[in-house]
Amino acid sequence: MEIVILPDAAAVGAAAAARIAAVVRAKPEAVLGLSTGSSPLGTYEALGELVRRGEVDLSRAAGFALDEYVGLPPESPQSYAATIDTTVTRPLGMDPARVRTPPGSAADLEAACEEYEQAIRGAGGVDVQLLGIGANGHIGFNEPTSSFASRTRIKTLAPRTREDNARFFDGDLDAVPLHCITQGLGTILDARRLLLVAQGEAKADAVARTVEGPLSAMVPGSALQLHPHATVLLDEAAASRL
Numbered sequence: 001m002e003i004v005i006l007p008d009a010a011a012v013g014a015a016a017a018a019r020i021a022a023v024v025r026a027k028p029e030a031v032l033g034l035s036t037g038s039s040p041l042g043t044y045e046a047l048g049e050l051v052r053r054g055e056v057d058l059s060r061a062a063g064f065a066l067d068e069y070v071g072l073p074p075e076s077p078q079s080y081a082a083t084i085d086t087t088v089t090r091p092l093g094m095d096p097a098r099v100r101t102p103p104g105s106a107a108d109l110e111a112a113c114e115e116y117e118q119a120i121r122g123a124g125g126v127d128v129q130l131l132g133i134g135a136n137g138h139i140g141f142n143e144p145t146s147s148f149a150s151r152t153r154i155k156t157l158a159p160r161t162r163e164d165n166a167r168f169f170d171g172d173l174d175a176v177p178l179h180c181i182t183q184g185l186g187t188i189l190d191a192r193r194l195l196l197v198a199q200g201e202a203k204a205d206a207v208a209r210t211v212e213g214p215l216s217a218m219v220p221g222s223a224l225q226l227h228p229h230a231t232v233l234l235d236e237a238a239a240s241r242l
């Protein structure tokens, strides 16, 4: 695992954007693994700057989001489909027809999970997967106890994650869905490159357990230790317990 400690959050975003841009310059039809949450926002902003300056073109790239809430329609502003559309697809000039989010409102969720796996395989697999990390070590919505071999599936959100994400629902914990669809740890490990970004002291413990702790289903991020091309980009606060 490559660990890069940078002075601040802006430098983390710039470094992640530069790495993603390099992948797309080498392969304009690259498949990008997209993530939500606040951690990757600086990366998307820096990537948007590269797009506006004409230094990279994402119009032929494809995108697959990691996860989605179950039961929120895609039009709901809190859905990850809407979030990816407003923070990634539109500002980065991606083609909406090539960007997918797990269908959390499908009538048959299990079939939808299998179709999502097939769609990723059909696109040739993910070239670079951008990841944030939850304070409890989750990646995507793979909460502690997730199997390292897991595939896209329905999961119950951990109470801590629902509390952390209530801020996106006007602080109303009851409005946060109980379930989600998430790519599994096995799905994520299939990507050719992994890029985890973390900023701030609140992530320092999860980062230390991910990078230096033993492999453990209690720390889903520790699965990154199994990947041959995993890079972790940290600001000094997120790296403070290494």
Ligand code: GLP
Pocket: 035, 036, 037, 038, 039, 040, 066, 067, 131, 132, 133, 134, 135, 138, 139, 140, 141, 161, 165
């Ligand atoms: C969310 C997302 C994850 C994200 C994590 C951290 O629940 N499903 O993909 O990495 O929690 O979020 P944040 O970056 O806002 O701290």
